Amino acid sequence: MHKCKKFTNFAQFLLWSNFVKKQVNQHIEKTNDLREPVLQSKQKTKVEKTFAGIFIALGILLLIFGGIIGLLHLKRVQTYIIGKVTNRLELLLNADIKIAHFHYRPLSHLAIDSIYLSDQQYDTLAFIDQLQLEFHPLQLRHQKIDIQQLRLQNPYINLQSTSDSTLNIQFLIDAFKRDTASFPFRVNINTLKLEHSRIRYNEILVDELSIDLALPVFSNDSLDVQLHDMHLRAQLDHIDAHFEADLHGSLDSVCAQNMQLIFRGEQLFSGSIAIVQPTQLDSLYIQADSTDLFCNGALLQTLLEQLSVQSFSLPPIITQLGDVHYHGNIHGWLDSLSLKGAFNNSLGSIDVEGYIHSDTTFQNFYFSGNVHTQSFQLGRLLKQADLGSVTLDAQVNGLFEDGQFVEATTTAKIQQFEYKNYSYQNIHIEGEIAPQEIKGKLNIKDENIQLDIADGLVDWSEEETRLWLNMEVSNFKPATLNLIQQYPNLTLGAAINIHLYTSGKVHQMLDNMTGYVIVDTLHIINGEKQTTMQQFELTIEDNSNEMTNAHTMSIRSDYLTADLDGLFLYNTLPTTVLQLLHAHIPSVVEQPVCTSTNNHVEMQAKIRNFTPILQVLELGIDLPDAFDIKGHIYEDQQEFEIKTSIPYIRTSGTNMENIKIALDNHNEQLELSLSVLNHLPKDNPTAAKLGDIKAGIKLSAKNDALDLLVNLENTDKVRNEGIIHAASQLSRNNDTVQLDIQILPTNFILNDSSWNISEANIMYIPAKKIIDVHNFALYTDYQSIAINGRASVSDSDSLNVALHNINMDYLLSYTEANEAISIMGPATGEAHIYGLFSEPMLEAQAQIPNGGLNGVYLGDVTAEAKLDRENKTILIDGQIVDSTNHLVAQVAGKVIPRDKWWGLDIACDSVDLHFIDFWTNGIIADPQGRAYGNVKVEGQRHKVWVTGRALAKDAQITIPQIGTTFYLTDSIFLDSTAILFPNITMYDQYGNQGSFSGHIWHENFMDITYDLKAQANNMMVMNLPADQQSFFYGQVFGTGDVHIHGDEANCYIDVNAKTEANTKFYLNVNSASKATSSNFINFVQPNKDSQEQEDLSPSTNQTTSAAPETYLRLSLQGEVTPEADINIKLGGEDGIRGRGEGNLKLVYEDPSENIQMQGDYTLQSGKFDFSIGNIVRRHFTIREGSKITWTSDPLAPEVDIYGIYNTSASLRDLFGSESDQIATDRTSVPVNCVLHMTSELFNPILDFAIELPQSDESVQSQIKSIINTEEMLMRQVIYILAFNRFYTPDYLQNTQNIGLNETYSLLSSTITGQINSWLSKLTDVFTMGFNFRTDGEGETASQEYEANFQIHPINQLIINGNFGYRYNDISNRPFFGDLDIEYLLTDNGKLRAKAFTHTVDKYSLRQANTVQGVGFVFKHDFDWNDKPIKKAKKKENTKKVKRNKKIEKDKK
Secondary structure, eight states, X not given: OOOOOOOSSHHHHHHHHHHHHHHHXXXXXXXXXXXXXXXXXXXXXXXXXHHHXXXXXXHHHHHHHHXXXXXXXXXXXXHHHHHHHHHHXXXXXXXXXXXXXXXXXTXXXXXXXXXXXEOTTSSEEEEEEEEEEEEEGGGGGGTEEEEEEEEEESOEEEEOBOTTSOBTTHHHHHHHHHHTTTOOOEEEESOEEEEEEEEEETTEEEEEEEEEEOSOEEEOTTOOEEEEEEEEEEEETTTTEEEEEEEEEESSEEEEEEEEEEETTEEEEXXXXXXXXXXXXXXXXXXXXXXXXXXXXXXXXXXXXHHHTSOOOOOHHHHHTOSEEEEEEEEEETTEEEEEEEEEETTEEXXXXXXXXXXXXXXXXXXXXXXEEEEEEHHHHHTOTTEEEEEEEEEEEEEEETTEEEEEEEEEXXXXXXXXXXXXXXXXXXXXXXXXXXXXXXXXXXXXEEEEEXXXXXXXXXXEEEEEEEEEEEEEOTTTTTSOSSOXXXXXXXXXXXXXXXXXXXXXXXXXXXXXXXXXXXXEEETTEEEEEEEEEEEEEEOXXXXXXXXXXXXXXXXXXXXXXXXOOGGGHHHHHHHHHHTTOTTTSOOOOOOOOOOEEEEEEEEESOHHHHHHTTOOOBOOSEEEXXXXXXXXXXXXXXEEEEEEEEOSSOEEEEEEEEEEOGGGSEEEEEEEEEEOOTXXXXXXXXXXXXXXXXEEEETTEEEEEEEEEOOSSSOOXXXXXXXXXXXXXXXXXXXEEEEOOEEEEETTEEEEEOOEEEEEETTTTEEEEEEEEEEOSXXXXXXXXXXXXXXXXXXXXXXXXXXXHHHHXXXXXXXXXXXXXXXXXXXXXXXXXXXOEEEEEEEEEEEEETTEEEEEEEEEEEEETTTTEEEEEEEEEOTTSOEEEEEEEEEEGGGTEEEEEEEEEEEEGGGGHHHHTTTSEEEEEEEEEEEEEEEETTEEEEEEEEEEEEEXXXXXXXXXXXXXXXXXXXXXXXXXXXXXXXXXXTOXXXXXXXXEEEETTEEEEEEEEEEEEXXXXXXXXXXXXXXXXXXXXXXXXXXXXXXXXXXXXEEXXXXXXXXXXXXXXXXXXXEEEETTEEEEEEOHHHHHHHHTSHHHHTOOOOOOOOEEEEEEEEEEOTTSEEEEEEEXXXXXXXXXXXXXXXXXXXXXXXXXXXXXXXXXXXXXXXEETTTEEEEEEEOTTOEEEESSOTTSOEEEXXXXXXXXXXXXXXXXXXXXXXXXXXXXXXXXEEEEEEEETTEEEEEEEEEOTTSOHHHHXXXXXXXXXHHHHHHHHHHHHHHSSOOOOGGGOOOTTHHHHHHHHHHHHHHHHHHHHHHHHHOSSEEEEEEEEEEOOGGGOEEEEEEEEEEEEETTEEEEEEEEEEEESSOSOOEEEEEEEEEESSTTSSEEEEEEEEEOOTTSSOOSSEEEEEEEEEOOOOOOOSHHHHHHHHHHHHHHHHXXXXXXXXXX
């Protein structure tokens, strides 16, 4: 019997059927060849039979096919077929396979329900509710399986990784590859749909995944699946996200493009990915490109919460990153991946590039990468205001083995790093990190810090931990780096070496530490100051053993030597101290955890030579060269002590001496004691009140009982002494400490006034911020301050303060406000303060009867302050009423405590202006008048603003620098930073008008600057009284401009004006000088020695300190006109007085009293006094055209002055025995003694001459014949000046009456000088002189009486003359006299009218006794320089030479 061939699979069946088909066809072809001739003959008959057979066969086949289809729908048949197929597949795959049933629609549709497939571990691999297959079976004959649609409903796929990293689906793939090696069919799947799929991969489960593969999949002979243009869309129902991608490739190579991940409407990812060998982890290759990977903290947190189905909290730094975008790629095998990309957000960008090598277990891998940032805002990321941006390049390498970190290295170059608004440059870092060791180097080369850490190590790999650090720092400028605010010029540099060893747990490391810290050559430079600390060495030694805990710590340096030595543990020292304190104040210090270390510590420190450090750092503190601090802790004896004694501590504000501080627990109590002698600086406003205070403070504590005793005393003339004594009790209730203080009744003396302190109780609870005060009072016989109530954070609690008759000025005298304001009157009132420790509120009322401001009475002051609780604003209402019940000022304002703002609206009505003298003294003196207007004063914290308008009515102000008083009625405006003076009209005391305007700027009434300008029109601009110590004084009237500007330290006054009539200006060059004698002429010269002697006078030395003086610079630029009377005081009665013209500039500086003067002054008239031997004084008239020139030093002007002494003298005295030859019958004639001074005023060159203005040439010729030598001239000058007579030469002398005449002359000149001195005090328009002479004897005897005078009633009129009586027996003209009258027709006096009458000499041709005349006089000075004449002569000579040359040429 022929057996059926068995097939192991469907593929073998198909191959066999094809083979059979080929054999049948070959047999048919051979048969046809043999029977062809026969068939042809029977063809027609057989065709007919064939068609009939075909139809019959088809019918039979249809019946069979229909039967088969019917059988397939029978349950028993399906069960049989399913069993056969599943059993065969289970044997083939070694897995469980189950199918419920199937449905078949002929030639097109197959549906299989409930398909179950396990993996080879018999765990579920896949379960499909229904598989639907639409296909074309007729394509099988073309070796093609054409599937129109493959549809999987509710598939569940469970993918798991095995121990060898392969998937549990691998066995299925291998089976298809093995069994389809010779598979002849091509499979075409047009559509593959997965509906409501669930896929699990290891621990990841994706629910409700629907996939629609829209493009065909092909397989070749090896069954490699090809994917072309497949579009994938995945939607997760419980997560608001979906994923889209376009895929193509095969099972060995898959590429996904146009990938998008959308979450909550935001695109989280876009890009592409290609995977080669996706099923083989050991050969899997990945190429992933991210066009944009986006996320922020909020989205990431929501995504994680939805994925984990629970709340999730991200670290804050993730949220602070904001929106982050990543662009880059990852490629390589799983054991060798490379990464390159850039992260970008609002903070900046980070570029990364690197790779990682790993084995398939990912337990051993090596990574290396580079990171680059450009101005990345690190500070914003970390929320650190001090950090800014960073720009760096870094490389990081690392190694892990068996999942454990092995080592890592890093190298970073930081081009820029911002910290505290400073950008550091050129930072280089190298580091090596091991599991128990860190090594590193750091180098900074910035212009403001050079730092080099060449060797840094932290090693805890052994039993002993090592910390090594070698560092050098130079040019370190902490202020420039914004690390400190003080010391902008501070520069530091040092070398630091740290070598420390320790062991044990963290809390034991200090106890087990040994090593040293050395700071070598610390340079400290602060501007121009510098110092060097050669070495600072901290040494730590651990000498412990099993029996003792011996430790030593020492410091050795140039400025500090300190030692800590004993048997102790560092980590238990705080506990020991707390335990010792707990024994005395248990309510404050709780019982610490008990230890049995029995610490025994000795400590001492010596501060020495610390002055260089203090000076360089400009701390303003002066310490002694050396002082000690000593102490000890003996825990076994429950004893400790620390004490020091400092000889002095000096600062700019105080000087403390004999300072002793001690803290100990001797005598079974805790005791703190302090004693000091405090010297206040003389410029301190309270120094004069308190003097030098010796203070002693002692605070003791025992069993929570405290006793405080403060003892104050001084030994100055003004007594200040007293005792403050308080007993207190500490307690604890529910972890809250309470202090109950009892103030014991005491008294003390303050500024010689006795004050009492009443018994009072004060309760203080620090944790609750509560202070209760009961019956606290300070009082004297007539004034008191009382405090009661509660201060807390509650607005319902109030602290009440009551004042009674408090002298406000007395209180201000102890404060710095003493220099800024003075308040008169006793204050009485009360205040209630609410919520002192939260937002303080206030209600208050006060009265000051007979109140005043800055020494000026204003009236009765009343004020109230109330709290507007709704707006938390304090409202103020006050008023000032004078003695006539007139409302002087109304005040309304408010205070906002939470904003620290306050404001006052002040309406003034007739306030005495003199109160501003307190502030303007030195700039404006003795202000008077009344003030009206509205002013608003506002303040916030340390700032104050004043705005408004004030009217100064009938006001007068005096400028002390120039002594002039001005009168005005006008408005002044104020804004927040300035006081504005518009164009204000002012008058002097004579009603002359001017104006001034300007600003006074201030910053909260500090840092005051001002700029004031004034215009004067014939006003009195100076009115300084006579003062022998002043360089200038007098009255000056002028027209011009005045500019006053400066600040609190400097005042500049610039005057540019011309003098007007009635000006009398005195320049006192004798101030600060002494008189010296030069022959007969007394002048003065500057005397520096005298000033030095004055500086050493007792009155000067009594002032030990003085307030800083304001610098004053007065610049006078003036056009001096002839209307001004200028006086130059030379010492005593000597001086030069005159009228003239010129341009002078005087600059005066105070307090240096530096004076400079420049300009020319040409005199038109004037006089100066000339004394001989301090006995005879002569008045010289200055000749017009004389000049005084200043170049700088006012005491050394250049002079060119002609002085004329007018007198009359008898020619008989000159001619003696030849007096009968005199060519005049006048016994006396007018004589001018001329003094010509040149060069410097105090070292002049003197020339003398004698003139006879009314004598004719014959007389003058006779006189010249006698006065023909310099010696004779000087004799005659001296005689004329001393005796008003000529000197008789020896060869002409007649000895009779010589001595008597000289006596008469001296007597008359002395009387004349005295009379003129009296007259000068009464009037300066009239001077006169007398002369009396006798001559001869007998018949020739004569007596002559003469008077001369000068009258200058007005500037333009000058009257000179003399008259006399001559008695003798010969003369027939007993009366004689001369008179000259001149009137200046021009201001400069060059043109004038003149009238005269003179006595006629006896040889005159005139017959009359006198001659008169009237005429005009023009005077002008010429500079007779001969250069033009020489030039003209030279030109003329040149012409002559040329002319002569031409004549010679013509002749030839």
